[in-house]
Amino acid sequence: MPRPRRTVRSGLRRSALGRPALRRACVVALVGVSALSLGAGTALATDATAGDQRIAHYLGTRFHPLTGQASGEVLDAASGRVVWSSGAGAQLMPASTTKIATAIAALTVLGPNHTERTRVVLKGRNLYLVGGADQHLTGDDVNALADAAATALKKQRHTSVTLYVDDSLFPHVQPTSPGWQPGYVPGEVSSISALQVFGHENVDSALYAGNVFRSRLATHGIGVQSGVLKRAKAPSTATQLVSHVSESLASEVERMLKDSVNDNAEGFARLTALAVHQPADWQGATRAVLATVARYHVPLTGVQLYDGSGLSRSDKMTARALASMAALTVDPRYQSVLKPVLVGFPVAGVDGTLGPAWGRFTTAPTKCAAGKIDAKTGTLTGAIALAGVTRNQQDGRWKAFAFLEEGGFNTTSARNLIDQWATTVEGCW
Structure with a gap:
């Protein structure tokens, strides 16, 4: 049923929002994995799975930016455990991965059944x-x-x-x-x-x-x-x-994410602003989006947004925040509200901005992950990002990840590299 446009409906249980959406376990050195060399600055938790160990090992050897700076983080989505991390607090341009925050905020305050x-x-x-x-x-x-x-x-x-x-x-x-x-x-x-x-x-x-x-x-x-x-x-x-x-907001959000529609993202951000009694300009929109995302206990230190689409080269995001938001999309507590975000994520090598037309996941070594990774892309001149989720082949558990790279690189080469990192998280390579 259509809902009044400005009605604030979270669709979230108060008790659920009162708990951290992602409980970050204390990371301690793993005993008995000497055969695997871990990435710099990464230590595995004592309950790390074989899949976690493999991810940490191979990202430790494969995670190197083409030029400039790169950051990344991988989480075990159910536990919030950090599987691997490198420079996850660095402030880099998120490009269109910003739309994940916009989608989460709009669905939360307006509700998936909202219509205009x-x-x-x-x-x-x-x-x-x-x-x-x-x-x-x-x-x-x-x-x-x-x-x-x-x-x-x-x-x-x-x-x-x-x-x-x-x-x-x-x-x-x-x-x-x-x-x-x-x-x-x-x-x-x-x-x-x-x-x-x-x-x-x-x-x-x-x-x-x-x-x-x-x-x-x-x-x-x-x-x-x-x-x-x-x-x-x-x-x-x-x-x-x-x-x-x-159409329902749920279906509109799915289409916005799948094809990365900038107009839609800016509109959703402003509707979110109105729903929480903020002005429908970029200032009100970004305040509303960040305040709503913060309700899920997403770590927002270092995050600065100036729009809802990610077009701004002044936007700053961290891999830590993006991975945390991606993990929300497979959290059973929030499926009634946030499932459209997961559905809207482009599927590797299948559709949207991760489809074959963009040359994503169509050749070795990433082709093995085609159809197995759901993630939002981000591309600006000199900035590449990818954030989403995948079930790891080794342990069958959802892993949430975010990778960002910034510098003077060839866009196609940077996309191929970031797809390789995501494929490493999936575990087929």
């Missing part, structure tokens, strides 16, 4: 297309709204209207997030708006949607004012003619 509503309302002869921050509103959806609105207008004997767009749910003019490069809008992301057409990046998303709507109305013989379309907030006394309800 786009409305068409009428006051006198003034018609308003009102955005509700539907993150997957398509051109077909806008056309369908116009078709239904035209029918409703004709029933009321309206043959001409003055059309306005109302995107007031989010601030119309938003300052660019620190660290966003020139050309990001509309090259990598649309202008952030509560009214936009999915798949169409524009400098003014709301006006684009309004023009699609206006053109469709005209095909039904409804006269609409010519010239530049204008913004106006719909009066509270306006009558709703028609509306369109989005």
